[in-house]
Amino acid sequence: MDYSAFLIKFLPLVIDFFKWKSANDIILFDCYQSEIIINMQIELSKYYFYSSSRALNRNDSLCLHANKVGLLLNTSCDGWDKAFTQFEPFMFQPQFIWLIFTDDFNNTIEKMLNFEILLNSDVTIAYKNDSNYELFEIYKTGLNVQSFRINNVGFWDSGLQINKTDRWDLSGFTMKCPIVIPERIENETFDDYLAGKKPHIDSVNKFKFYSVLLYLQDMFNYSYELIRVNSWGYIRNGSFDGMVGALQRGDADVGGSTLFFRSDRAELLDYVVETWPTRQCFIFRHPKHPGSYFSIYTRPLTADVWYCIFAMFVVTSSCMAFTLKRFRGNSDSSISLAWLFTWSANCQQGMSINHKSAPVKILVLTTFVCSVTLYQYYNAAVVSTLLQEPPKNIRTLADLTRSGLRAGAEDVVYVKEFFKRTTDPSAIEIYQRKIMTEGNFHTPEVGMALVRRGGYAFHVDSVVAYRIMRKTFSEREICEAHEIPMYAPQKMAVIMPKRSPYKQHIAYGIRKMFEAGLLHRLRTVWDEPKPQCVRNANNKLISVSIREFSMALVALCVGMVTAVIVLAGEIVWFRVQNRNILNQLNQRLIDFKNK
Incomplete structure (x- = not known):
């Protein structure tokens, strides 16, 4: 091959293309004479490109790079598709920018259908058309899709001309989406359950985030195959269960429920974007007298x-x-x-x-x-x-543990998992002393009913608790409600498999909703604000209940019982004394008669 003809034909396009892609490192898959490869590397170095060459039949694999790497391939070489095997299993990750020259566009597309060229891949085919080169991006919207989306991104004719294109339209692709629903579903289907608004059970933003998922599928033209799971994902028998396990195994594309940040999950999955925080705390009616009634x-x-x-x-x-x-x-x-x-x-x-x-x-x-x-x-x-109004002297978890209040927690798996993993001595102490005993895990409705009755502290998602308080608590009981967090408010995030091709869609869509105020609106619709304590004549009136008066009654009862016991003792003593006196008199009478 004539070297000058090669430079005129290929090199200007290669330089302009990789400058546009900001890739300074280039790998050349060659089937050319060594002289052409060396001279081409020399020419590329003049434009500050670092280049190397590889044979198409090499067996050693390349590593995943942090920086962008340009890959140059010509389909006129025999066995050109062998180049893809040198990068398995990440040959089409975003770090690798492929430029493939071809003279037979259809045949090239047909051969590449067997490879996983997904949304996040960067593969461009340069097809010679008369005196210029047409540039086409190719990708699939999903693993099981049998055809490419082909976008004409521009052409090269003594200069690079680029058309503005995007990959936001997923063309009706169906994503598998596991949603965590630990509670029982009765008298309705799973789809009907999700479609109905249930703010009273929307702990850790389950239903609120499902609304976000519906907005996302409209934004990017895709749909969901919903999968119900009972757990967010915890290690059981050496592997994760629930939603995390489904994503890790590749059985799902995006998490349908938000998750707490945890290091063991981050090793296997990607936390894509934050959503809303969730706040868990102990809620209780502060006792008027934290000590005993005595x-x-x-x-x-x-x-x-x-x-x-x-x-x-x-x-x-x-x-x-x-x-x-x-x-x-x-x-x-x-x-x-x-x-x-x-x-x-x-x-x-x-x-x-x-x-x-x-x-x-x-x-x-x-x-x-x-x-x-x-x-x-x-x-x-x-x-x-x-x-007088009682002082608020139960302010920390340690104070709550030392108080006479009983304690319980919401019957959900993430609370039980927290107690297993925590190293906080205050949390461990209150769990071992007050919560670990049987019967202290309740539904929010039962737990808040115990709080309303008094003398009970219940650990629950504040959003759920506020809605129950607004419906069932009186103004006075709301004013007496007090909160102590067991841990700081937790940020929730969307999770996806590592190197997911849809990560950018989810992150961009949710950030756009943040900017537009849509997430704030969803939060105001779904989240119940904390009920305000309204001071009026009724709840300022303080009365003494039977519990405060009980010690006086106890003292009275003790005195009465003591008096009865003493009376019984005196009666017995009196009868014994009388019997002794009567016996003495009878003995004297007998002695007198004998005389």
């Missing part, structure tokens, strides 16, 4: 003050008993009388002691003065504790 009556005074009151009680009772025994002005001078007097004085209940001695009167006066002062302060502190 603490309502002990909290107003410190431990030192209680010790002083007990000491005063003992000293006053002892002094009163000593004084009564010393001056015996009263028929009853027992220690129990002195004890009851001191107790009644502290409880603001009078107990008459008829005594004319000055020491007794002074002791009674000082005891009542002290008890009145103490009683006024204690009574005011207890009343204010019961009626």
